[in-house]
Amino acid sequence: MLTRLPLLIIALMLWSTAALAQRWEGSIKVGTASTTFRGDLAAGETTWNRRLGFAAGTSLGYKLRYGFTPAVEFSYVRMGASTAVIFLDVPATLQSNLTYLTSSLLLQYRLYSGGYVYPRIFAGPVLANTLNAQISVSSRDGLGVITEQDDSIEEWDQAFVVGGGIDAEIASQVLTLELRYYLGQRDVTKPNPELGESVLQNAGVIIMIGILF
Numbered sequence: 531m532l533t534r535l536p537l538l539i540i541a542l543m544l545w546s547t548a549a550l551a552q553r554w555e556g557s558i559k560v561g562t563a564s565t566t567f568r569g570d571l572a573a574g575e576t577t578w579n580r581r582l583g584f585a586a587g588t589s590l591g592y593k594l595r596y597g598f599t600p601a602v603e604f605s606y607v608r609m610g611a612s613t614a615v616i617f618l619d620v621p622a623t624l625q626s627n628l629t630y631l632t633s634s635l636l637l638q639y640r641l642y643s644g645g646y647v648y649p650r651i652f653a654g655p656v657l658a659n660t661l662n663a664q665i666s667v668s669s670r671d672g673l674g675v676i677t678e679q680d681d682s683i684e685e686w687d688q689a690f691v692v693g694g695g696i697d698a699e700i701a702s703q704v705l706t707l708e709l710r711y712y713l714g715q716r717d718v719t720k721p722n723p724e725l726g727e728s729v730l731q732n733a734g735v736i737i738m739i740g741i742l743f
Contacts, residue, residue, distance in 0.1 A: 553593045555601070557706065559740030560586045565609040567626070568714070569730040572722070576613050581625065583608030585736050589636070597642055603634040607658075607712075609732055615667070622669045628683060628718075628732075630658040634691060646699040656712070658687040658732075681720075687732055688716045697742060704742040711735055 563585045570576040585608070591601030612625040636654035643649075663683035668675040695708025714732035721727050 555591045555593055555599060555742060557589045557591075557740050557742045559588070559706065559708070559738040560584075561736060561738030563607050563609060563712075563734055563736045565712070565732060565734030566611040567730040568733045569717070570728065571613070571615075571730075572728045573615075578611040578613050580734070581610040581612060581627070583610065585738055587632075587738070589634075591636075591638065597640045599638040599640060601636045601638055601652075603632075603636055605632045605634070606630070606661075607632055607736065609712075609734060617667050617669070620669050622667050625666045625668070626680065626683075627662075627664045627666070628660065629662040630687065631661055632656050632658040632689075636691070640697065648697045649694065650697055650706075650708070651694045652708075652710075653690070653692040656687075656689040656691055658689060660685050660687070660718075682722060682728075684716070684718050684720055686716075687714055687718050689714045689732065693736075705739070706742055707737075707739050709735065709737050
């Protein structure tokens with residue numbers, strides 16, 4: 531009996547380790563972001579056009595009971611928007627190009643229906659660090675483009691995301707397709723006493739596909 535006790539302890543440790551490992555869930559995702567600004571430039575009412583950008587991320591979650599999985603996610607997202615302006619008395623297009631590294635804390639709920647496809651919804655806060663900010667102005671007649679670093683953008687953005695997706699077991703892999711809405715909660719522009727104050731908040735839809743493991 532004494533000789534079997536160490537073997538029993540080792541077996542229990544291996545079983546608990548395997549069970550714990552099954553509760554962790556990781557993902558790798560890539561996709562596209564269609565973004566814009568909410569708000570106006572200091573010059574007046576502004577109509578913003580969407581900008582398409584690249585998005586990619588990874589996450590780590592822990593499966594709780596009843597389908598809940600809180601997760602930490604890190605993503606690289608290219609955002610921005612464009613609008614028509616008058617630059618040096620010439621009609622032009624102003625485009626803002628922003629690159630963010632985002633950190634999210636998401637609460638996910640997955641509906642297990644007994645099949646191979648599981649609907650999923652999620653929501654949570656986001657903290658975004660500005661990696662790069664550029665602004666370009668191009669004349670509509672094609673005569674030239676001016677691009678420079680945009681010093682008017684704040685270093686940090688705060689947002690809230692909400693979305694949903696579908697996870698599907700295909701062969702030995704679990705694939706995921708998700709759509710999320712990024713709703714900025716902070717003015718991303720710095721005060722400018724010379725040009726006046728613009729109040730702009732990021733907003734957009736991000737679609738990503740990936741693999742769960």
